[in-house]
Amino acid sequence: MQIIFAERMGFCRGVRRAFDATMALAQQLGDKAGETYMLGDLVHNEQVVARISEAGILQAKSPEALSDARVIIRTHGEAKEVIDLLVAANNQIVDLTCGVVKSVREKAVGLQQRHPAVIVVGKKDHPEVQGLVSYLKNPHVVTEPEEAQKLPDYASVGVVEQTTIERHRYERVRAALVDKYGEGSVEALDTICPHTDENQSASRDVAKRCDIILVVGDAHSSNSRRLLEVCQEENPRSHFLSCVGEIDPSWFPPEGGKRWETLEVGITAGASTPDWTIEGIAAKVRELAGLKE
Numbered sequence: 001m002q003i004i005f006a007e008r009m010g011f012c013r014g015v016r017r018a019f020d021a022t023m024a025l026a027q028q029l030g031d032k033a034g035e036t037y038m039l040g041d042l043v044h045n046e047q048v049v050a051r052i053s054e055a056g057i058l059q060a061k062s063p064e065a066l067s068d069a070r071v072i073i074r075t076h077g078e079a080k081e082v083i084d085l086l087v088a089a090n091n092q093i094v095d096l097t098c099g100v101v102k103s104v105r106e107k108a109v110g111l112q113q114r115h116p117a118v119i120v121v122g123k124k125d126h127p128e129v130q131g132l133v134s135y136l137k138n139p140h141v142v143t144e145p146e147e148a149q150k151l152p153d154y155a156s157v158g159v160v161e162q163t164t165i166e167r168h169r170y171e172r173v174r175a176a177l178v179d180k181y182g183e184g185s186v187e188a189l190d191t192i193c194p195h196t197d198e199n200q201s202a203s204r205d206v207a208k209r210c211d212i213i214l215v216v217g218d219a220h221s222s223n224s225r226r227l228l229e230v231c232q233e234e235n236p237r238s239h240f241l242s243c244v245g246e247i248d249p250s251w252f253p254p255e256g257g258k259r260w261e262t263l264e265v266g267i268t269a270g271a272s273t274p275d276w277t278i279e280g281i282a283a284k285v286r287e288l289a290g291l292k293e
């Protein structure tokens with residue numbers, strides 16, 4: 001049995017930076033770490049959030065109750081009104097918004113100098129999108145191509161994407177916007193994070209090549225769920241799991257497939273999945289195969 005890991009998987013640069021900085025802060029503060037809050041989940045992964053909580057960082061669900069505290073802003077960023085509220089209540093901000101997310105915000109603000117409206121291709125309830133639109137004067141969020149036809153008429157529009165949106169969704173929405181406003185009236189900037197593209201394409205490669213593919217991620221992580229869809233397009237034996245306890249031994253070796261000796265098991269993981277979860281799952285697969293670590 002051989003385990004093949006996707007070439008690009010697990011923590012992206014933005015998540016790693018935020019996690020490392022948070023853990024370093026907790027260590028530096030020691031007993032005083034309890035005065036520090038993360039607002040919402042630092043990333044969409046329960047195990048990462050639990051580890052940060054164990055290190056002494058508190059969790060706040062809403063900004064209203066926070067004053068005179070230290071507040072960590074997650075990788076997705078936060079709405080401008082929320083930051084203003086926190087600052088007004090004398091909180092110290094530790095801004096761990098990913099640099100890629102910030103650059104999309106800057107590009108969108110630039111687009112609104114040139115166009116009467118900015119369209120964000122993304123999901124309305126995603127924290128990154130909620131943060132982004134708070135910096136814009138006349139934003140519209142579009143998730144499906146059909147929504148494009150219902151937008152108001154404008155002489156021109158600027159377009160940016162949520163960093164983790166699926167490329168095929170963006171392409172379809174962009175085509176619908178061109179259909180509505182005309183090619184010359186749509187200025188679309190490609191703001192999908194390179195990690196998203198690379199993660200999906202590396203996962204696709206492994207899914208094609210392996211007998212079984214395990215997609216590791218939190219059920220609430222949309223980019224991890226999307227990886228499962230990508231893998232399913234290539235391999236019907238794609239399984240989603242968030243932790244080692246969710247491995248089902250009956251997956252191996254697949255019925256009518258190869259025997260353990262020649263089996264190739266692929267593993268990929270979403271951008272918020274920590275190394276320790278991936279390693280734990282790989283170790284369990286080796287154990288099931290009867291291999292020593």
Ligand code: SF4
Binds near residue numbers: 012014101164193195
């Ligand atoms: S996926 Fe990209 S944009 Fe999102 S946190 Fe990671 S590096 Fe930043």
